[in-house]
Amino acid sequence: MNTTVTESDSGGYSCRGRRSSSWTEWSDTITLRVIAPPKPTVTLQPSWTQIYSSVIYRGETVTVRCEIQGGEGAQWTYEWRRGQVNIRPTSSEYRISRATESDSGEYSCRGRRSSSWTEWSDITTLTVSSPPKPTVTLQTPWAQIYSSTTVTVRCEIQGGEGAQWTYEWIRGQKNIHETSSEYKINRVTESDGGGYSCRATRSSSWTEWSDITTLRVTDKPKAELRADRTAVPVGGSVTLTCSVSPSSSSGWKYYWYRNRKPYEPVTNGQISVSEGGLYSCRGGRGEPVYYTEDSESVWIDTTASNRPVVTLYPNWSEIYRGETITVRCEIHGGDTEWDYEWETNSSIKPPNQSEYRIRSASSSNSGNYRCKGRMKSSQHETTEWSDSVTLTVSDNEPCPVLTVSPSWLSPGASVTLNCEVEHPSAGWIFYWYKAVPDLSEKSSSYELLPDGSGTAQDSYIIHGQTHTAGYVCRVGRGDPEYHTYYSKHKFFWSAGQFVSLCHFNKLMFCD
Structure with a gap:
């Protein structure tokens, strides 16, 4: 009998027995199969x-x-x-x-x-x-993270995939109650900002803490709207541009509104419009769409074909302090009723009316004036701006100069008085006075000469003068009438008479 078998011992085995000379039959065959032990x-x-x-x-x-x-x-x-x-x-x-x-x-x-x-x-x-050191990543499609967006903070273990990790999170020095590899923040706010770090364990082995990854949350951006002009010209258009800062931001689509209603389904950042109204825009990106705050609204007018004209009344080349002047905005054509708007670089802005009446002008009223009209029936419809008209108000008082001819004369001769003022054609009228001394009061008063009130002539003739006398003049214009100071005294001398000049006191005379 074998004690150790090998593959060569494999085969079919049968047997028979003999007693004396008699054999039994062969037994049925039994097969022995010897194989090598399996490889572990x-x-x-x-x-x-x-x-x-x-x-x-x-x-x-x-x-x-x-x-x-x-x-x-x-x-x-x-x-x-x-x-x-x-x-x-x-x-x-x-x-x-x-x-x-x-x-x-x-x-x-x-x-x-x-x-x-x-x-x-x-x-x-x-x-x-050693357990690998995790890495914290921020899962967001945008470089800039704005408030109210969704951000996923992820703890990644290189080579540790498939293992049953349990995670621990901190933000700053505070633990976050999250044990999975992702920490999802819906509608992120500034309070979610900070330095995030994570570690993980499986069995009893802990990784190191990851390096800190900082989440910076920026205030919700506000769209900015710019217009290349504020009114649609006749037959033209206005270009509106919508943008979101900073310029590094990307992926924005733009949504437009007119009079606070969706304008048209465009997502371009620049459009052209040919009708007036109140326009605004906002940006949006992502799915679901994250919207910026609305831009400030921009009012766009439509320009009417009428163009106003600014006139000055009276239209004198030089206006003096204290005079009255009217600045008018005139719009011709049709029966349209208008509201008026003025623009000036003077320190005083006119009221929004068709006329600006300055009752006592000063240098603060000097400047360029222009106007435009807005239809009362359609507040989007305006005219163009008029051409500018310059108003100059001088703080220098005009000073008339009186001359007498001749200054020496024989009794009974005629004397001619001449009163000269700057800008002689600018609507001046002349006033003629005789100085009457009052010896008891040591003063003088002034009497209008006959027909000497408000004459259009700058000269006055005195016939048959027999006495030494003093005269003054002054000028005026406008409604209400503006008057200059009196001229200096002028005398003519009659032979044989002498008058003390001390009696002619100085009232409102030019220097």
Whole structure:
């Protein structure tokens, strides 16, 4: 009887017996099949170590298992080695608690039943390393993160995929109650901003804390609307441009509104419009759409064909302080009723009426004036601006100059008085006075000469003068009438008479 079989012992076996000279029949055949013991396989538990490069982390527990396919139920004895070094266990499992780098190596095993050994298994490599350092990333399609958007903060462990990690999160020095690899923030606010860090554990092994990744939340942006002009010219258009700052932002579509209602389904940042109204815009991006705040509204007018004209009344080349002047805005054509708007660089702005009456002009009224009209029946319809008209108000008082001819005369001769003023054609009328001395009061008064009130002539003739006398003049114009100061005294002398000049006191005279 064989005690050790080999594959050559395989075959069909039968037998017969003999007693004396008599043989039995041959027995039925029994087949013996001798095969080599199956080759073991080394596996690692938990299962992720088999899928992801047989890597475990320092401090974790792993079971190295020797499996013999088809050998279940047999009484096997096992032999293990790591590299070329035999290790102690004789069972099918080798449990490593709190692994260290020294447990790394190439593991193989074989099994024995009776006196028969299996082959050595193929090598399975176990690597024990430090847990990888996680990385925190921000999942958002935009470089700039605005309030009310959705942001996912993710903790990524390179090479740790498939493992059952439990995560821990902090923002600044505060723990976040989240144990998964993602922390989703819906409608992010400024309070969500800060430095995020994470770590993870599986079994009893913790990774390091990740480096800090800072989430910066910017206030919700506001769209900006610009117009290349504020009124649609006759037969033309106005270009409107909508933008969102900063310029590095991308992916925006633009939504337009006229009179606070959607204008037209365009998403361009620039449009041309040919009708007046109150325009605004906003930006939007993403899905669902995240909208910016609305821009400031811009009022666009439509220009009527009528063009106003600014006139000055009276239209004198020089206006003096204290005079009355009217600035008029005149719009010709049709029976349209208008509201008026003025624009000036003077320090005083006219009221929104067709006329601006300045009752006592000063240099603060000097400037360029222009106007436009807005239809009362359609507030989007305006005229163009008129051409500018310049109003100049002088703070210098005009000073008339009186001359007398001749200054010496014989009794009974005629005397001619001439009163001269700057800008003589500018509507001046003349006033002529005789100075009458009052010797008791040591003063003088002024009498209008006959027909000497408000004459259009700048000269006055006195016939048959017999006495030494003094005369003055002044001028005036406008409604209400503006008067200059009196001229200086002028005398003519009658032979044989002398008059003390001390009696002609100075009232409102030119210097």
